[in-house]
Amino acid sequence: MDKVGKKNPQCITWSKKRDQSEENDLFSSIPLELIIEILLKLPAKSVARLMFVSKHWSSIILDKDFTELYLTRSSTLPRLLLTVSVYHLKMQFLYSGALEDPYFDNHRVPPSTPDYWQFSPPVRGLICCLNATKMLIGNPSTGQFITLPRVKTRKCYIYIHSFFGYDPVNDLYKVLCMTTLNGPSRGTIGTEEHQVFTLGAQQEWRMIECKHRHRLDETQGICMNGVVYYLASFNDELSKSLISFNLSSEDFDVIHLPEDIKHRGPYSLVNYSGKIAITSYSCDGTLDLWVIKDASKQEWSKATLLVPCLTNFVGDQRFRFKGTFSTGELIFAPCTFPNPYFFIYYDLKGKKARKLVIEEIRDDLASFKLFLDHVESPMFLPKVCLSDDD
Template identity: 65%
Template sequence: MDKKQDQSEENDLFSNIPLELMIEILLKLPAKSIANLIFVSKHWSSIILDKDFTELYLTRSSTLPRLLFQVSVSRLKMQFLHSSSLEGPSCDHHRVAVTLNHDLEYRFSPPVRGLICCLNGTKVLIGNPSTGEFVTLPKLKTKKRFIDRVSFFGYDPVNDLYKVLCITQLYVHFIDDIRIIRTEEHQVFTLGAKQEWRMIECKHHHYLADPEKKGICMDGVVYYVARINHKLLSLISFNLRSEEFNDDASKQEWSKASLLVPCWTDLVGDQSFRFKGTLSTGELTFAPCFITDPFFFICYDLKEKSARKVVIEGLGDDYVNVSLDHVESPMFLPKVCLSDDE
C-alpha cells in the first residue's frame, strides 16, 4: 500500500467524524497542538484556518485568561516568553519557543487577542506566543535619524484587522533643563493588507516622555499617555478604524476607584511594588520593583479588601515583565514579503 493510498484512507476516516464533534475536540486542545494538526489532513486544516473557528477558540479561551511573561536573560543576550494560567501558575506553566535575533532586545506590546508586537529600532515583529510563530514586518520608513521609536498594537473589530502604530520622535532642544521632544512621523502597518508602512497625519502635537510605557487597546481604540507640551500629561486615543488621533480622551466618562494600599509585610516581607494593571476578575495587580526568585505578584480584591500572593516558579532571577489577561489563539499569521535588503 503506497503513501497516497494511506493518506486517502486517513482523510476518509477524518471526514466521517461529524463536524460539530471535530470542532469540539479542537476547542479543547492547546493552541500549539492545533498548530501541529494543520498538517494532519486537508479537512483538519480547513477547519483550523477558518476565521469562525478562531473566533470560537478565542471566545472559549477568554474565559480562562493566562499570564504572559517576557523574560530577558542579559548574560545570554536572549529573550523568552512564558505563559501561565492564573489559577495554577506553577503547575500549568510552559516556556514559549521564540525565534528572535539574540543581539537585539525587543520591547513587547501588551497582547491583543493572543497576538503581540515586538519592536527594536526599525525592526518590528508580530507574533503568536501560543504557537511560537513570528513574522517580521518591512523596515520602518524614516526620513531622518531619530532618537526613539514607539509602537502600539491593536485590533479593529469592525473591519477585523490588526494594526501596528509606530511613532518616531526626535529630541530637539531644552527648556528650563527639560528635554523637549517632537514627534515627526506616524506610520501604520495593517497585517494581511498591503505589505508596507503608511505615513498618516497627526493633527495633535504630542510626544511620549517614557517610551517604555505601554498603551492599551479597547474596542478598536488604542489609548496611551503622552505630553502635549513640555509639562502637561494627557491621555491620547488613536482610532484604529479611522486612523485618527484625539487628545480629549481624558475628558470622556471614566470610572474611578481609590484605595489605600494596605501593608503586606506578613505576606511578602519588605518589598516595594509597582501597579501593573487590572485582571478580568477586577483584581488589581502589583509586581515587585526589584527582581525576585521565584517571581511573584500580588492580586488585590477591591470589594473584599483582601490580597493574595501568586508565585511563578521557573523564571529564575532575570528581568521579568508580565502581561495580564493573555488568551491563547490558534491564529496563523499571514505571510509578509520582505525586500532583499531586509
C-alpha cells in the same frame, strides 16, 4: 480585551471537497462538529500541530470562524503573559499560564541584536515586538513569529515607538508606529512621522496624518474596544495628556487629564475592570485611580481603593499596580526582580491577598514585564513579503 460574539459550530461551513487520498484518510470520516469540539478543548499549541493531520483539518483550523470560536472560549479562561529577558543567556522568553496554574508554558523569542525586544501588551492572543527599527508580530501560544518590513522614514537619526491593536469594525490587526529624532533633542521635538501597518493587507507601512504633535511617555499603551490609548505631553505643557487613536478611522484625539492628577506623576495606564484608568506606580495602603467615564465628553471619575500594606505580607518589597484581572482581582508586581519571581493578587470583596510564585523564573533577569488577560489563540500569522533592505 476585545470580545467576540459566540457562534454555533453547526452554523460554520467549510468546503467538503477533498482529494481521493483524503477520502481514504481515517480522519476524514470524523464529523465536522466533533472535530470542532475536539479542537476547541485543546491548547492552541496542540491545535497548531494538528494542521498537519490532513488538508481538511488544516482548512478548519485556518478558517477565521474557527479562530473566533476558539477566542470566544479562551476568553473565559484568561491567562497571564510574562516577558522575561535573561542576562547571562542573552535570551528572551514568553511565559504564559492561568492565574491558578503553578505551571507556566514558555517560548523563546527569536534572538535580536544588539538590544532586547520591547513588547507591546498582547491583543487577542498576539503580541508585537520592537527593537530599534526591527519589528515582529508573534503568537505566544503557537510560538510563531513573523518579521515586519522596516519602518519608513525620511529622517537619518530616528527613534521608533510602536503600539499594537485590533480593529473590530474591519476585523484587522494594526501596528501604529511613530518616529522621533534620536539624540539630545528628541525629548523636546515630539513625534515626526506617523504610520500604520495592517497585518495581512498591503504588506507595507502607510503614512498617516496626526494633527496633534506630542512627546511620547515611556509607559505602555493599551488597546481597548478598537482604540489605542497612551500617555503623552505637548511642547507647551509640562503635564501629560491621554492620546487616543481610533484603529478604524485612524484618527488621533487628545483627552485632557483631571486637574488633581496632572502634577502627581509618575503614573501609569492600566485596565481597571474593563475601563482605561490612570494610577500612580506604587501602592502603600490606598490606591487612587482616575477612570475614563466618557472619552468623547472628557469625563473622568476617581476611585480610591483600600488595600493592605503588601510589605507586611511579603517583606521589604515595593510594588506596582498592574491592573485588574477578569475575575476582578487587583494584580501587584514587584518593582525589582526577586528570586524566584512572584506577584500578588488581591480580592477586594473577600479582602484576601495571595502570593503566586513562578518557579520557572529564577535566573538573573535583565527585564521582566507582566501582562494581564492574555488569551490563547490558534491564529496562524500570514507571511509578510520583505524587500532586500529588510
